[in-house]
């Protein structure tokens with residue numbers, strides 16, 4: 716892909732490895748949620764590619780909904796309080812919820828979302844994240860389904876951006892300054 720001036724991309728997780736892993740996750744989720752009323756909740760914007768592939772790898776009738784959140788800023792970053800900027804379209808009553816997230820870093824965002832969704836009438840709430848930077852964790856958050864552990868490096872691609880660029884990249888890449 717063409718990069719911005721001064722940037723070079725280096726593949727960290729290839730599109731082929733992602734495809735294989737997403738298929739495995741899809742099979743596990745299909746078995747675990749068989750007979751249950753499943754809704755996938757994508758956290759925008761970063762999860763849009765992952766949720767599209769994951770939903771098609773799950774062989775069950777399911778619903779898809781989206782939430783968007785934003786951090787309140789530096790002062791509340793450590794408290795993990797986030798603002799919901801786009802709420803769900805549908806009720807969670809009686810549903811089994813699987814939150815689909817691109818990457819877990821400190822865990823603060825997902826911890827807030829997890830707590831919030833558990834209070835909204837769902838039968839169960841679990842988390843599926845494509846990437847996990849375990850060494851960066853500040854708050855324990857259960858990642859029930861995980862794609863890959865990755866080192867503490869800033870990554871882009873497969874939905875992830877830097878200033879809105881590179882979301883359309885098929886691989887997950889490090890951004891190197893050249």
Ligand code: 5GP
Pocket residue numbers: 761816817818819820821822823824825868869870871875876877
């Ligand atoms: P946390 O609350 O776990 O610290 O942050 C999670 C969010 O930070 C992710 O949903 C993502 O938006 C952003 N983030 C964390 N690490 C990365 C990264 O390496 N690349 C990109 N593009 N976003 C990241």
